[in-house]
Each structure stands twice: as structure tokens, then as C-alpha cells.
Amino acid sequence: MKVIKFGGSSVASAEQLKKVLAIVKDDPKRRFVVVSAPGKRHDEDKKVTDLLIAYYEKVSSNQDTTPLIEEIAARYGSNAQELGLDASVCEAFTAELKALQENFNEENPYDLDSFLATGENLNAQLIAAYFQNEGLKARYINPKELGIIVSDEPHNARILEESYDKIYQWRETEEILVIPGFFGYTKNDELCTFSRGGSDITGSIVAAGVKADIYENFTDVDGIFAATPKYVHEPALIEQLTYREMRELSYAGFTVFHDEALMPSFKAKIPVVIKNTNNPSCTGTLIKEAYDRENPNRVVGVASDSGFCSITINKYLLNREVGFVRRVLQILEELNISFEHMPSGIDTISLILRESQLTPELEQTLLNEINERICPDDLEIEHDISVIALVGEGMKFHTGITAESSAALARKNINLRMISQGADERSIIFAIQGEQERLAVRSLYYTFFD
Amino acid sequence: MKVIKFGGSSVASAEQLKKVLAIVKDDPKRRFVVVSAPGKRHDEDKKVTDLLIAYYEKVSSNQDTTPLIEEIAARYGSNAQELGLDASVCEAFTAELKALQENFNEENPYDLDSFLATGENLNAQLIAAYFQNEGLKARYINPKELGIIVSDEPHNARILEESYDKIYQWRETEEILVIPGFFGYTKNDELCTFSRGGSDITGSIVAAGVKADIYENFTDVDGIFAATPKYVHEPALIEQLTYREMRELSYAGFTVFHDEALMPSFKAKIPVVIKNTNNPSCTGTLIKEAYDRENPNRVVGVASDSGFCSITINKYLLNREVGFVRRVLQILEELNISFEHMPSGIDTISLILRESQLTPELEQTLLNEINERICPDDLEIEHDISVIALVGEGMKFHTGITAESSAALARKNINLRMISQGADERSIIFAIQGEQERLAVRSLYYTFFD
Numbered sequence: 001m002k003v004i005k006f007g008g009s010s011v012a013s014a015e016q017l018k019k020v021l022a023i024v025k026d027d028p029k030r031r032f033v034v035v036s037a038p039g040k041r042h043d044e045d046k047k048v049t050d051l052l053i054a055y056y057e058k059v060s061s062n063q064d065t066t067p068l069i070e071e072i073a074a075r076y077g078s079n080a081q082e083l084g085l086d087a088s089v090c091e092a093f094t095a096e097l098k099a100l101q102e103n104f105n106e107e108n109p110y111d112l113d114s115f116l117a118t119g120e121n122l123n124a125q126l127i128a129a130y131f132q133n134e135g136l137k138a139r140y141i142n143p144k145e146l147g148i149i150v151s152d153e154p155h156n157a158r159i160l161e162e163s164y165d166k167i168y169q170w171r172e173t174e175e176i177l178v179i180p181g182f183f184g185y186t187k188n189d190e191l192c193t194f195s196r197g198g199s200d201i202t203g204s205i206v207a208a209g210v211k212a213d214i215y216e217n218f219t220d221v222d223g224i225f226a227a228t229p230k231y232v233h234e235p236a237l238i239e240q241l242t243y244r245e246m247r248e249l250s251y252a253g254f255t256v257f258h259d260e261a262l263m264p265s266f267k268a269k270i271p272v273v274i275k276n277t278n279n280p281s282c283t284g285t286l287i288k289e290a291y292d293r294e295n296p297n298r299v300v301g302v303a304s305d306s307g308f309c310s311i312t313i314n315k316y317l318l319n320r321e322v323g324f325v326r327r328v329l330q331i332l333e334e335l336n337i338s339f340e341h342m343p344s345g346i347d348t349i350s351l352i353l354r355e356s357q358l359t360p361e362l363e364q365t366l367l368n369e370i371n372e373r374i375c376p377d378d379l380e381i382e383h384d385i386s387v388i389a390l391v392g393e394g395m396k397f398h399t400g401i402t403a404e405s406s407a408a409l410a411r412k413n414i415n416l417r418m419i420s421q422g423a424d425e426r427s428i429i430f431a432i433q434g435e436q437e438r439l440a441v442r443s444l445y446y447t448f449f450d
Numbered sequence: 451m452k453v454i455k456f457g458g459s460s461v462a463s464a465e466q467l468k469k470v471l472a473i474v475k476d477d478p479k480r481r482f483v484v485v486s487a488p489g490k491r492h493d494e495d496k497k498v499t500d501l502l503i504a505y506y507e508k509v510s511s512n513q514d515t516t517p518l519i520e521e522i523a524a525r526y527g528s529n530a531q532e533l534g535l536d537a538s539v540c541e542a543f544t545a546e547l548k549a550l551q552e553n554f555n556e557e558n559p560y561d562l563d564s565f566l567a568t569g570e571n572l573n574a575q576l577i578a579a580y581f582q583n584e585g586l587k588a589r590y591i592n593p594k595e596l597g598i599i600v601s602d603e604p605h606n607a608r609i610l611e612e613s614y615d616k617i618y619q620w621r622e623t624e625e626i627l628v629i630p631g632f633f634g635y636t637k638n639d640e641l642c643t644f645s646r647g648g649s650d651i652t653g654s655i656v657a658a659g660v661k662a663d664i665y666e667n668f669t670d671v672d673g674i675f676a677a678t679p680k681y682v683h684e685p686a687l688i689e690q691l692t693y694r695e696m697r698e699l700s701y702a703g704f705t706v707f708h709d710e711a712l713m714p715s716f717k718a719k720i721p722v723v724i725k726n727t728n729n730p731s732c733t734g735t736l737i738k739e740a741y742d743r744e745n746p747n748r749v750v751g752v753a754s755d756s757g758f759c760s761i762t763i764n765k766y767l768l769n770r771e772v773g774f775v776r777r778v779l780q781i782l783e784e785l786n787i788s789f790e791h792m793p794s795g796i797d798t799i800s801l802i803l804r805e806s807q808l809t810p811e812l813e814q815t816l817l818n819e820i821n822e823r824i825c826p827d828d829l830e831i832e833h834d835i836s837v838i839a840l841v842g843e844g845m846k847f848h849t850g851i852t853a854e855s856s857a858a859l860a861r862k863n864i865n866l867r868m869i870s871q872g873a874d875e876r877s878i879i880f881a882i883q884g885e886q887e888r889l890a891v892r893s894l895y896y897t898f899f900d
Binding site for chain 2 (some may be wrong): 248251315322323325333339340343344346348396400402404406414418419426427
């Protein structure tokens with residue numbers, strides 16, 4: 001049995017919903033259908049969730065909401081009409097939208113969540129009605145009924161472990177269940193949305209709960225590519241990778257979806273496949289716990305992310321001082337700054353961290369604190385650093401990946417600000433100047449994929 | 451004006467002392483001569499300092515000391531005789547040795563230092579007498595008179611800053627001053643020896659104090675080699691390197707002398723040259739603050755050290771947790787364990803540390819503490835790791851060193867447990883399995899020196 005999830009662009013228009021129906025019909029194992037709110041139908045379009053945020057803001061500030069309610073309802077109404085559904089479906093939706101305003105209470109921290117979740121919730125109802133109308137034995141199910149119980153953290157909920165047993169009860173259900181993504185309910189029955197990952201995380205939770213054979217994640221791309229199309233023309237599609245490889249690629253800037261959203265499936269060892277609603281015959285990218293074959297590819301992908309900076313601290317005999325680095329990290333912690341890497345030489349360490357954490361004032365405070373409390377011989381900060389990750393479980397079975405990759409970068413005169421390869425040998429991480437990121441990704445891609 | 455220092459083997463026998471005289475005479479700028487205690491004259495010989503330790507132990511345990519006093523005095527006596535000195539010189543030495551026993555006080559923590567320092571002190575007196583006898587205007591000077599003032603730490607003294615001004619007063623002296631290495635005096639006039647570095651550190655302090663043009667450090671090798679002769683047959687002599695390069699090579703196992711001993715000269719920016727008493731026409735190895743030429747060698751040397759272990763901690767999203775690594779290092783600090791490197795991947799960090807710090811019990815405590823307080827997904831320790839450092843200031847001007855060096859290691863099927871190159875780009879550090887250390891050093895050496 002399969003859990004299948006459709007992203008925002010896959011459920012944005014009647015035309016897309018017809019593809020969704022065809023995909024669900026195509027395989028009787030597709031029994032749990034998780035849906036997003038309607039996304040953009042074209043580049044200038046608005047996502048329904050963004051309209052709902054605007055609606056919430058108008059309600060909060062006591063402005064006229066009629067045009068927005070009409071605009072949102074019309075998004076569902078036009079789809080319903082094109083799909084041949086009864087007009088009454090959408091009248092109910094308008095009533096639900098109005099109820100949000102009627103029940104609004106500035107003091108209630110969960111109120112925003114109810115607005116946000118309405119995009120998914122109405123879409124699931126519409127899609128269930130459409131499936132029924134097309135003769136499928138399907139029904140809408142509310143996450144509360146399904147058993148998605150979350151922590152008491154408005155707009156930032158985490159799934160509670162007890163949910164999985166509750167969801168498991170639905171494993172043998174005869175109907176196709178259409179589930180709105182993105183939210184659950186607290187133990188006190190407050191609707192609460194997840195911090196990120198939208199319907200991806202709901203699909204992932206449901207797949208883990210019902211112990212699905214596979215979690216099919218339908219998006220608007222064919223799968224995961226070995227490099228970003230932003231830098232590489234028609235990059236190779238990755239046919240298979242492991243959770244760990246996925247995680248490492250995501251970390252370094254891959255944005256197909258947020259990898260944390262897949263954690264519930266990863267933990268339950270449910271395979272995940274990324275597929276394209278607009279090209280369902282493409283096999284997509286399969287993500288599993290481990291490779292079936294013995295000799296995985298040396299490198300599955302190259303990812304990059306910009307916006308790092310590097311702080312270098314030189315101090316003679318620093319490694320002789322027990323606690324030296326700990327004291328540096330204490331300063332970071334006091335300033336609530338996290339770091340990504342800490343390459344070290346002899347008498348020198350560098351900290352690579354995300355620049356977005358630093359305001360100019362905070363940067364100055366950080367440097368002052370290090371100077372005063374650590375008394376380095378030398379302290380430097382370098383901005384606009386990019387981090388490139390070369391990822392592949394197969395690395396540990398092949399010597400020479402470091403050599404080949406650093407040679408590729410050297411040929412393009414790319415200077416390494418840092419290179420780090422840890423003991424797990426699943427990735428090599430390079431830090432370079434930001435302006436060389438594109439060149440670096442290209443040269444690594446063409447070294448390992450050609 | 452030059453400060454010149456002779457190591458133990460250079461001042462062990464009359465034959466060697468004749469070479470010392472010739473070297474001092476050869477250049478009138480050699481005005482401050484720092485000498486060690488007599489070292490071994492052949493492989494089975496004993497160092498005088500070791501005899502003095504044995505003497506101290508016999509005195510402490512109330513055993514017969516006569517044969518030892520005779521043995522030590524004879525070491526000086528036979529040299530004096532061969533050099534044509536008056537026998538009275540050595541009678542005074544016997545009296546000095548006996549005085550140590552007479553003044554012995556178990557309660558005095560500085561007593562061992564007086565025993566230890568006697569090897570250098572008598573040798574300086576003997577050499578001064580020899581120089582005078584050969585017509586040089588030379589005299590012995592006691593470190594107290596010279597102004598070497600140290601901290602109150604028996605066998606572990608550090609130089610006090612005020613010493614340098616006092617030593618500077620001797621800059622214009624007309625005589626050649628013969629200075630015993632290895633000790634100074636506290637503000638309370640207690641004789642106190644340095645923790646390590648012996649006469650190297652005294653020479654370095656004197657050179658900094660008198661602002662010498664150069665500090666000539668005479669040993670029994672031609673200089674510093676680009677790799678250890680233990681692994682490489684007739685390695686290339688390094689003609690010039692920087693303090694930093696010297697430091698980085700020393701860190702990773704070079705043992706010509708302890709690099710910390712040269713710090714006073716390094717800080718005062720006095721050039722240091724390592725030369726061979728037995729081959730003084732060889733230009734040796736010059737160590738300076740920076741290169742004169744614009745384009746230094748890419749790599750000056752490759753060094754290695756064994757006896758490390760690597761602890762790898764995997765935890766999902768660890769870099770999201772502010773303070774994660776700080777908490778790991780806190781545990782190390784509480785157990786008084788220092789670490790050398792911390793390569794990081796995504797969701798993983800490794801700590802590379804010197805194995806000698808861990809007993810089996812301490813290792814278990816460390817792992818238990820990490821497990822309990824950090825709750826990693828996975829924790830592993832790997833023993834018998836060697837660290838190889840490839841060093842060269844020129845690296846920052848050449849891309850591709852990382853590629854060339856890792857390719858050299860890959861060709862020999864050497865798997866990298868870690869590779870780290872920090873922002874200063876003066877060295878690349880590889881961690882490998884201990885059994886591959888020799889192979890790794892050889893393959894790197896023959897890649898960059900041929």
C-alpha cells in the first residue's frame with residue numbers, strides 16, 4: 001500500500017487535478033492521498049496560502065475582507081466548476097472562510113494556524129468530492145480523525161510519537177483517504193501547523209504511521225538532479241540515493257523539498273520516491289535506507305550554498321591549551337550563533353558559519369569578545385564564502401575522490417578556503433569564494449558526470 | 451653580532467671542542483656562545499645530565515656518591531687534559547659537585563634544578579678557560595649576571611620579560627661571553643631550569659635580548675630535512691623556511707629541536723640558522739620571519755606523527771543545535787583531554803586526539819559521558835591513527851596542492867580518514883591509518899621533491 005502526496009503546483013488547477021486523478025486511479029495501492037493548498041497556476045499567480053495570510057492580516061487590522069474571501073473561494077470554485085462538481089461544494093467553502101473571521105480572537109496564538117491550514121483543508125475536501133464524483137471510493141479525512149497529534153507550538157508543531165499508532169489503525173481501510181497536509185491537532189484539540197515542510201511532512205508521517213510500502217512524493221520536477229539546473233544545463237537525474245545522501249545534498253542547498261520533512265519516513269525506513277505529476281511515467285528518484293547493489297556510485301551529486309563567512313583564529317600552541325576551542329564556542333553560544341565547520345591547522349582554527357546570523361553589530365560583538373577573552377595572535381573574518389558538498393556513499397569504497405575533485409577545482413584556479421572530509425566518508429566539503437561557486441559546481445559536476 | 455649555541459654532542463669531547471673553537475674563531479661576530487652539558491661521545495655513552503640525575507637520586511637516598519662524582523668530574527677532566535688546560539680547573543669542578551651534596555635539602559623544590567644545571571655550568575667554565583688558553587678574549591658568565599630571570603617554577607621555569615632589557619646591556623661587551631644553557635634565576639635568586647629545550651632556549655633568549663643579527667644553532671645534523679631520514683633515504687635539506695613552517699613541521703613530529711625553544715627569537719624576529727658542528731661549511735637551514743623572494747616553494751616539507759585516535763560522533767541536525775560541539779568539548783575539558791583536529795561533515799564531527807592521553811578507563815569514561823550527555827545517533831572510536839602534515843607557505847600562491855597530494859596518496863591506496871586544510875593555507879593535514887604512515891610520507895615526499 002502506498003501513501004501519495006501532491007505538492008501545490010500539482011493541485012493548483014482543474015487540469016492538474018485531472019492528472020492527479022489519473023495517477024491515483026493508475027495504481028490501486030495508492031490509498032492515502034495527502035494534498036497541498038493550491039499553488040501557483042502560472043508565474044504571476046498567487047498561492048492560496050499567501051492569500052490566506054493576507055486575509056488573516058486584514059482581519060487582524062479590521063479591514064474589509066470581502067474581496068479576499070471572494071478571491072480565495074473563486075480559486076476552489078473555478079476548479080470545482082471545471083471538474084463538473086456541484087456548486088454547493090464551494091458555498092460551503094465560503095462559509096468556512098467567513099467562519100475564520102467570525103471566530104477570530106487576537107489573543108489566541110493558534111488562530112493564525114487555522115487560517116494557514118484552510119488552504120490544504122478546503123483542497124482536500126474538493127479533491128475528495130472530485131474523486132467521488134469520478135466513481136472512486138474516496139473520502140476526505142480530517143487530521144484529527146486520522147490521529148495526527150502534535151506539540152503545543154503554534155505554527156511550529158512537532159509530531160508526537162503516539163500519532164503513529166493511531167494512524168496505523170487506518171492501515172486496512174477500504175476507502176481512499178484524502179488528507180489535507182501541513183497541520184495536526186494538539187491534545188487540547190487546537191489546530192496547529194508544522195514549522196515547515198507543509199504537506200511533505202504530513203505525507204511522511206502518514207507513510208510512517210501506516211507502514212506504507214513506499215511514500216510517493218509528487219512534485220513538478222522529474223526528481224532530484226545531480227546538480228542544480230541553475231548552474232548545469234540538463235543535469236543528470238539521480239535514479240537512486242540513500243537518506244543520508246539526500247540529507248547531505250539538502251544541507252548544501254538542494255531545495256526540492258526540505259529534507260527534515262522526510263525524517264518520519266526515513267526513521268521508519270519507508271522508501272520515498274520523488275516523481276513528477278506532469279510526467280508520471282518517469283521513474284523519478286528513489287530514496288532508500290541503503291543501496292541494494294554492492295558498489296554504489298562514487299558520487300551521486302554536487303550541491304552548493306552561499307552566504308557563509310569564515311572566522312580564522314591564530315594562536316601559538318592553541319592545541320596545548322585544554323579548553324581553548326570550548327571557550328571560543330562558548331562565546332558563539334552566548335551570542336546564539338551556530339557554526340557549520342571548524343577546519344583546523346596547527347595553531348589555527350577557522351569557524352565557518354552562516355552569515356545570515358550576523359548583523360554588523362553582532363559581528364563586531366563576536367570579534368570583540370573573541371579578542372578580549374581568547375587573546376588570539378591574529379583574528380580575521382572573511383565574508384561571502386560558499387560551501388560545496390560532493391556527496392556519495394560510494395566514496396568510502398574508492399580512494400582518490402578527494403584528489404579528482406580538488407584537481408578539478410585547481411584546473412579552474414579555484415582556491416580552497418577549506419577542505420574537510422570527515423571519518424564517515426560520505427561527503428567532501430569545500431569552502432571557496434562566493435564568486436567562484438558556479439564555476440566550482442560546474443567543474444565538479446563535469447568531473448563526475450559526463 | 452651573532453649568538454651561537456652548541457648542542458650536547460658538539461661539546462662532548464675534546465675533539466668536538468676543537469671544532470667549536472674553530473667555529474667561534476672563524477667569525478668575530480660570534481660573541482655570545484651558549485653551551486650544553488656534554489652529550490654522548492658514542493652510542494653507548496651516557497649524557498652528563500643523566501649522570502647528574504643519577505647523582506641526585508643517590509644523594510636523595512643516602513647512597514655512596516663517590517664513584518659518580520669521580521665519573522662526572524672525569525668527563526670534564528679528560529677533555530681539559532686533552533685541550534692542554536691546567537689541572538686546577540677540574541679540581542674546582544669536583545668541589546662544585548661535592549657542594550651540591552653538602553647543600554642538599556630534601557625540602558627545597560629547587561634542589562634538583564641545581565643538580566641538573568651543573569652539567570651546562572661546568573662545561574661553560576671549561577670552555578671559557580679553553581678559549582682563554584687559546585688566546586681568545588673570552589670569559590664565563592653566569593646566567594644571573596647576564597640577567598636571565600625566570601618564573602618560580604622548579605624544573606619548569608619560563609623566562610620573565612624583564613630579562614630582555616637586562617641582557618641587552620651586554621650587547622656592546624668586548625669579550626666573548628660563554629653562557630651555560632638550560633637555566634636562569636628566580637627573583638629570589640633560586641637557580642631554576644627551563645621545562646624543555648635545554649640550551650636551545652637560552653640561546654634563543656640571549657639572541658632576542660641582545661638583538662643579534664642571527665642566532666646560530668649548531669647541532670650534529672646539516673639542518674632540517676624535507677622528510678625524516680627514518681622513512682626517506684637522503685632527504686633534501688631545507689635551505690630556508692619560515693618560523694611558521696618550522697612550527698608546523700615540528701608539530702607533526704619533526705624532532706631536530708623543540709620548536710618552542712626558538713619562540714623568544716621568533717618573537718623578536720631574529721633569524722635562526724641550524725648548522726652542523728661537524729660540517730660547518732654546509733650552509734644549513736635558515737629560519738626567518740618571511741621569505742625574501744616573492745614565490746616561495748609550494749611545499750617545504752612533510753612531517754608525520756603517530757599515536758592518534760579518532761572519535762566520530764553522528765547526530766542528525768547537530769549543526770542546528772547551538773552549543774552541541776561546545777558540550778562535547780566541555781566533556782573533554784572536564785577529563786583534561788585536549789584534541790588536535792575536529793573535521794566535520796554534515797551531521798557528523800570527528801575529534802582527533804593524542805592517544806597517549808587516554809588510559810582504557812579514561813577512554814571508556816569519555817565515551818560513556820558523550821553517550822549520556824550528547825545522545826549521539828552513533829559513536830565510534832578508531833585507534834592507531836597517524837597524522838601527516840604537508841607544509842609550505844607557498845601553498846596559498848599555488849592551487850592544486852591538495853589535488854596533487856591526495857592523488858599521490860590515492861595512487862598508493864591510502865585511505866584518508868580525514869583531510870583538513872584551514873584558511874591560513876600553510877599546511878594540509880591528513881589523518882590515515884598508522885600502518886600506512888611510512889608509505890604516505892614517502893609518496894608525498896617523492897611527489898614534491900624529486
